[in-house]
Amino acid sequence: MTDYKSTMNLPATDFPMRASLSQREPQWLEKWDDLDVHGKALKRRAGGPTFILHDGPPYANGHIHMGTAYNKVLKDLVVKYKTMRGFYSPYVPGWDCHGQPIEHQVEKELGPEGMAKTTQAELRAKCREWAMRFVGVQREEFKRLGVLGDWENPYLTLNPAYEAGNVRIFKKMYLDGAIYKGAKPIHWCIRCHTALAEAEIEYSDETSESIYVAFRFIDPTPWDEYGEASVLIWTTTPWTLPANVAVTLADGADYVGVKLADGRVMVLAEELVDAVAEVAGWTGHEVLSPRVKGQDLAGLHYAQPVHDGVTGVIITGSHVELTTGTGAVHTAPGHGEDDYLVGQRHGLPMPMPVLDDGTFDAGGGPFEGLDVRSANPRIIEWLDQRGTLIAATRISHSYPHCWRCKQPVIFRATEQWFVSMDRTGLRETAMKAISEVEWIPGWSVNRISAMVGDRPDWCISRQRAWGVPIPVHKCGKCGETVATEATFDAVIALFETKGADAWFTMRPSEYLPEGTVCPRCGAGVDDVVPEDDIVDVWWESGVSHTSVLDARPELHRPAELYLEGSDQHRGWFQSALLTSAGAYGHAPFERVLTHGFIVDGEGRKMSKSLGNVVSPLDVIAKSGADIVRLWVASADYGQDINVSDEILDRTSEAYRRFRNAFRFLLSNLSDFSPQDAVDWHDMPVLDRMALVQLADVLERVTAHYDEWRFHQAVRALSDYVGELSAVYLDVLKDRLYADAAASRSRRSAQTVLARILGVLVRVLAPVLAFTCEEVWEFMPTGLRDVESVHLSDWPSVDVPAVEMAELRQEYAYLLAVREEVTKALEDARNEKVVGKSQEAALRVSVPAEGLPALKRHEGSGLLEEFFIVSEVAVAAADEQASDGSRRAAYVVVKRADKEKCPRCWNHRELGVDPAHPDVCERCAGVLAASGA
């Protein structure tokens, strides 16, 4: 038998079936670098509509993780899509470079001795070095993910111009009266004389005093008829009693009086009476009526337990627990977070009798001069002598300690700087700004509104070294704040030229205007000293709308989009919103997209202890960045996003399907160029149907992208490619392989394949950034108009609109019939009647309503082609299925009685052409034309 294989147009391409992404991707990175794809894309879009996605700066410490990778890829997806749609969409990545974690790392590296020898300026230099190192590390890692942007010129919060932006906003808000100096309790180490951040605290068990103290009421109470009433409090920090100003009760809880054996009445939460009685060793006590709700006792006054002649007040709060203690919480706003917040809400004073070194000043009353720890037993003894100590024991509990000296830390109010939410109406302005922003997904607006709606004033000062100074001065003589438009402008100029480092090395007289004087005592510029504190890093990153969006000519404020994880409702979204609302009166973004957090396959957070951490770097090394990108695009970011080995395996399988489809398309276009294209009206109806399908899927996918539903776009494409492989591509093989290479029928098929390829490679490019570039390189040169797929335009498919509906309907009908055919073929296969479908001859019976649609194709070859069988006879169905249901078709399968053509493998009449007696008529024609 002659070998006909060589006479066929079998698929041919060098596009590898195996992706080997981890090896091949770097090659495309190089190409993009060489071409400057991001820059070129921007030039192509210059003058067009803009779409600014403003990057939220990740912290420049450590390697990237799944969360940062996810976020960056999602951003890149948006930028690539918008760029293809014709938007001028520059992407300027940024890093958050200041802050306690870096300072802490550097300090740990230096060790205590090294720290002692290091000046603040030197420490800052080391912090800068550290930050820059990780900017470099993360930059390479983000680039490796295929993220395009201005990597050579990112924004860094430590750049002088950026630092100056902080001062611009501060100046505006300070001069408006929104920024004030107040006090707030923070963790304080009395041995190191320093403030501690949460990360600098180590918790360990500690034995503490546990005392119950009676605060005598001076207002009438519901229990007065039984004796002298007191509210009974419990505390483990007796030394905070001199700072007591209130007692907080639980709102809805019931309180009762308890008459003790000695006749006094103690007021406490009813459900804790038994527990307290046991600890205090009460016997013969009596629970008195009435039972009163916490809120009904609010406003009563009692005698301050330490200071004679001073009173405290009963208030209520939601933080009061009824599991331990008495349900009546001793409240000293200067000594605890809850106490501070509840104090703020009730407008309580905040006495702070403890000095830097932990000793009491005059506010400590009888304990002045003692340090807080040695004061404890003295206070207990003193209370006992006064008769107000009801019980005293000791308990062991977890207590915070200083990471440096391992000593217990205390909560102590210190002077801090605040942004007021209400003095200048910032809360109102911000709430209005929120309402003008598009929040995606929709629930996101609830979250940000709730947070801004009831957040306390923003404490923006930190007692650290590595950051941007609070840009005000104080009078060295009287302590008054020195901050005017002129001093702010001088600081802005200083930071812009020399950076914030100059704050720590220069004297104010070197950069402040000569005429600067203290507004209170009139001291001159030589007596002015700079503020020690630095600004909260959230403030710093927040002002990027000014330091970056306003500062860079290619960007603008407000940005079209901020896109971050949902934790940023508390973080960057809010700090950006508040600083922008405070300075400009509106939001810095037009819309905000938030995504969920990365969790493992079971939905639990990733942690080292659970051993479920997946690193993007490992995935890149094992499977490639495109797998990461496809995983990102496939997930619904509206909720938490799962990742696990299994999920990534599934992602790789989905990837392979796309890749194989690309390979098939490429391999059948190796001899095709645009001038071979066949016009719409010269195309077989199947090809026109395929183009309608393509137009439909493109429309769906575009809508999904436009509505930020990337996973739906990927799904639509995946479904499309699946059906394409199963139906159209499978059907086309006969024409592609067996018809004459340059025949109109084959060229028509190729025309459609080329359009499909052109659409797929473009619409998938934002997701499969590397693979689509690879495909681009393998496409016939006539099919690509630019050097890189990432420079190309979003595709369109031109199909005569009037014909679409009919073609769509007819295709749907043919497909329904085809489904019955495949089922029947499967049955026949199981009966060993046929193997491959080409061995089959069908009789297809259809109900009357479908008959004309099918009948008119009978004998044209279309049905045989579409079902991939050798013969189709169409008949009217007069029967119904045995179960009474109506099917689209009833199919009888027989083995084709004609012989198999050795060339095209269809069963046809052979030898019609005596010149080629072995083969069927079609193949004979092809052979004759090619001169074989």
Next chain:
RNA sequence: GGGCCCGUAGCUCAGUUGGUUAGAGCGCACGGCUGAUAACCGUGAGGUCAGUGGUUCGAAUCCACUCGGGCCCA
């Protein structure tokens, strides 16, 4: 403890204003093909829609509670 949110087949996702037997793709099982071949095609088995209780003629969909999970607070 509070605020916002999530829980549909092994995996990723659809399920329109509550309306027949809850869908798809992948995976899996079985089969076909060997001219997309570490591919391709077909058939099939998988779900008490987290649970419980309500509202309703009817609930995956509305309400309440419980369980599990996430972020942010405390």
